[in-house]
Amino acid sequence: MGQFLLVDSRKLDGFEGLRQAVHGSHVDVMQLGRGRLRGTLSHIGIDDFSLSIGTFNVGMRTQRVSSDDKLIIGMLLAAEDRVAHWSFDMQLNDVLVIPPLLEHDGVFHGASAYAAMRFDINEVASLFGGEPRLSDPDTWRSRGHFRADLETGAIASRSLVRIMSHLRTQKSGLTRSTADFWKRSIVECIAANVMSSLPTDDNGSLPSTRRLIRRAEEYLDEAGTRPVHVSEVCAALGVARRTLHRAFHEVFGLGPVSFLRHKRLCAVHSILQQSAPGSTTVAAVAMEQGFYELGRFSRYYLAMFGERPSQTLGVATLHTAGNDTASA
Incomplete structure (x- = not known):
């Protein structure tokens, strides 16, 4: 059963630990704030899909080179000071999209926490199925920023942390069917947050x-x-x-x-x-x-x-x- 779930969780002692801030993706990191960086970094891998959650206590600058062909969708879980990705000033629980092969530049001005999921863009159609605006891979091919709804964003944030905490304890791994369920549960947190920021799309048509x-x-x-x-x-x-x-x-x-x-x-x-x-x-x-x-x-x-x-x-x-x- 264990082949469907990989778990890696460790404490950070220095900024170098954040070079694997997103599982499977190398990030160049520079410390901006003073003091020894402390924090935690946890990864959950389900087949080629991953969820990463990181926390750190000082300001950081992160740069990702354009060598990764996976889609990364992240969410800001906590921040004591300004956080900017590209030209976007992030607010709590906002969602950030980093398309495949795109360079990325982020600045955290103080202690922060984030969540990021990484997967093949060809999985978008199945993982976001039923939401036409999200299930089209072209929707995610350009960098994006989605402003979180306060209530929906808070729920999404808590759910991601709970899922991570739970899966870290599953020493026996997952079956094929439960692996798919948990991937969808993780994606659902982000999807609900993104959908809350989009205009209502209700055609009023209801099939029988x-x-x-x-x-x-x-x-x-x-x-x-x-x-x-x-x-x-x-x-x-x-x-x-x-x-x-x-x-x-x-x-x-x-x-x-x-x-x-x-x-x-x-x-x-x-x-x-x-x-x-x-x-x-x-x-x-x-x-x-x-x-x-x-x-x-x-x-x-x-x-x-x-x-x-x-x-x-x-x-x-x-x-x-x-x-x-x-x-x-």
Whole structure:
């Protein structure tokens, strides 16, 4: 399983450590502020996709040469002073796009934190599927700067940090299906932030609601018990997320995100209920279904089923033990 997840996390002691500020991409770094640079640098690699989060305590100048053929999309997580990329003055949670083979110049005037994802631009169509303005590779071929919405940006920032924190603890790695889910979860944080800065694009046209829901459910049935991200459904059906949300809310009274969460909760329940004693743990099953905050997962589960996941697993264990006794 581990081949789908690479983890690298270390403390920084000197500006040289930031030369790999984005996983797989060399950056020339010069320290601007006084004092010894301290900080942290974490990378998550999922196949050729990576998420990097860095923090540092003094001003820095970063330059990236045009030798990298990957797309980099970054977000400013924290800054105590001015941050400028090219001619853009960044504000908290703003999104920055560095296209393939483009030189980049950034200046951090004080302690800062950032997140950056790096991947092949040809993956844009699948990872941003369902959002026509984001799923076209040409959208990302020129440098860009997206001003964050205060609320959406704060949510995106917290989510990226939580995802990074969670995946760093997954010593057993990821399966192929969960690897895709986590890539989409990371991209979703950035996508939601970018979309909030764009003008509303609502044509008012809604395909037959029942037909759309049926197609979505058929896709989910084919996926089986693996976790499915809402962006994957949008890409498969060729619809915008706004359209899918309206359809699901009209039929179920739930948005597609809530519907998919309920579906994943049901999958966890069924797996726990059918598990043999000692064969698995609640945490392992929750992770396989895309839940990375166990506290929040437990609250969802309790509200949904009226019992804790450990109770479901315990009942399964008792049933299995009872069957073994009867067989004996």
